[in-house]
Amino acid sequence: MSKLFDSFINKEKIISVTGLGYVGLPLALEFAKYFKVIGFDINSARVELMKKGIDPSKELDSNAFDGCDITFTADVEDLKKAHFHIVGVPTDIDENKVPNLNPLLGASRSVASALKKGDYVVYESTVYPGCTEEDCIPILESISGLEGGVDFKFGYSPERIVPGDKVKTLTNILKIVSGNDDEALEVISEVYGSIIKAGLHKAESIKVAEAAKVIENTQRDINISLMNELAIIFDKMGIDTKAVIEAAGTKWNFHKYQPGLVGGHCISVDPFYLMHKAKQLGIDPQVIAAGRRVNDFIPSFIAKRIVQALIEQDKNPGKAKVLVMGITFKEDVSDIRNSKVVDLVKELMDYSIHVHVIDPHGCPNELAHEYGITLIEEPVGLYDIIVLAVGHNEYIQMTTEDFQKLSKDEIYMFDIKGMKNPKEFKNYWRL
Template identity: 85%
Template sequence: MSNLLDSLIKKEKCISVTGLGYVGLPLALEFAKHFKVIGFDINQERIALMQKGIDPSKELESSAFEGCDITFTADVADLQLAHFHIIGVPTDIDSNKVPNLNPLLGATKSVASALKKGDVVVYESTVYPGCTEEDCLPILETISGLQGGIDFKYGYSPERIVPGDKVRTLTNILKIVSGSDNEALELIAAVYGTIIKAGLHKAESIKVAEAAKVIENTQRDINISLINELAIIFDKMDIDTKAVIEAAGTKWNFHKYQPGLVGGHCISVDPFYLIHKAKKIGIDPQVIAAGRRVNDFIPTFIAKRIVQSLIEQDKNPGKSRALVMGVTFKEDVSDIRNSKVVDLVRELMDYSIQVHVVDPHGNPNELAHEYGISLIDQPIGDYDVILLAVGHKEYIQMSVADFEKLSKDELYMFDIKGVLNAADYKNYWRL
């Protein structure tokens, strides 16, 4: 294995990264500052953009591509040129909230077709404990005709990328690494240690590393669900949840989570992987499932409060118009995957409310393709209610007068993210 490391350093052999999304692309480019890299993705259109130094996810500047020894390709045959393979494809859930491993298993088949004796395969995709060894390894062995742990090594190093965060970037986040045996672990640690400045944590097994990743977001999901449930209770009692959190936060051991829509491809997805695995081994998890139910209910709750507000204004919801500002899953990013704002928009439409959606970061074609929802270029005004759904910097910088210009009558502001100053508004609501 030390010979492989030497060959990588000397660029006699190279690294492949399969899956060039918000996880794989930054990783591939960072490695390409030190090693020879093959960046593989099945999406030819994305590859064409990256070959021009453009990040399709709009997370990286063109300067990130400079000085990188990397070849972008959609040709699976090019993977045969690599000896250290990294797989970082998305892992989502299907319509029944069951883990969708198709992209992961598909990527595994691609890498398996290129495996040679002495190669190493490392997974970064979020999975349930046991997935690497129970679901992926058999595919690697069957297609390659090689035996894992003997003919090739394998490991797991979960991604910890935070979309939109320009401070906690890839190299500044401590990295968990694990391997099929100690030799694999040390090699994987040495390769990642080349780029990770924050240090490494060597997990005692692949399952430990898998479990550590999946509970990171499960813990956050449960904590936010508690605050969301409290927000529902306090709203009924006419108590400002944000004020309660600020007051409680004066104690040193209180954790100040905020209520809100819990979407995206991590926090709202990962718990289902753990739930799935738990049920397979005969355990029906209660707390994790309850947290998911509460957070998934929030779009419905908000929609009902908006309808209630319209009725209190003596307005017919079916003849009312709402402006939803922001539809991406978090502020200042273009990613719309599993955005709960979409759920909120659909809930409002179910009440026959006419909904207009704007977002300076969202891609209209992606939104229409994925959700059948149209983005308008600019608000047209005369809205009965305005929803600040995502705290994009463009919206936070708007004044009360700016919002009033968009309102039909008296301004009714629903600040879903709780980023505005409540005292500035006569009719204001937040979770």
């Protein structure tokens, strides 16, 4: 056991976590079960909620805060009390789909202002290979006046949080760790190994760890894009894609990826980080880019199929009412970041269709602020088409009779997630 780790065990020294969102808060609370922790976030309103035992992201119950030795703060000065700094801020893309490193670089400046000789800094945010050493460490060095690898150690341990998953939680997911040298790797491994039950994978370098993280979601993105492209082809042929996948899945080496809307803060974002770095190196990443194009096209494709369905019923799209059920990026979560259902709703509105959106997990204020979309509490009136967009448990439990009560005529169901039995509906469509 290293002296530094021993000082954390004895609560002589403190661990800090910067960025208390979907990644940082669960991590900070887990460490706080064993060590003294400072949780820092620049959003003072969120900090005040956490002081009351409330998770602003609505992922954790209040009992997750019980017994935790943690101080929540929005005062960057408090970071000076810590000796092991973890950065878990979001890394998204801008309107041009270029990596937005501002939160990460801002967090680096905050940590740098508190950095002391002998401190450790570990990044968890998803980035392209080289970002930690080429973009973040120079900021730490410039502001602190310290030399990375000499005066302070650093590493990278990519987050693997799965929003909404109550089984594969933080401690039950194997963690990748890396450090700038062997000593750093061992200390970082000791710290993370104290809370991660599933074990650690020690990457041979920080760049390897960064690359491993970014390709996890890039691989999924490409595989789903293939299923989406097949769904477009099979739809034109009048073939049920889900039935095809079930049939093909009877072969042992066929992987049953499903078509769908690919949103959220990971799968639909991370590939752009890898593409950005590739283009800097003079490489045109054609397969990755093609996967992104296909997946980004799906909301438009579904919207056109809905318009076609209305016309086939001799209904004017401009006078039609469509109910969209669910707008968060995945089932049973409140997270609306980069939700592709939003894109679908806007596509439908572009056809002058009257669209009502409901979601038992979504926050009306967040949706209005981020996307300018109104979230209604309950359906109003009867609808020409119902779009089951997100597989919330509440919708899975609904019966055919429940949907009939919402429909003007015979139910016309667009089941994006393929949740329902097609035989229960006269008019049914799924990807």
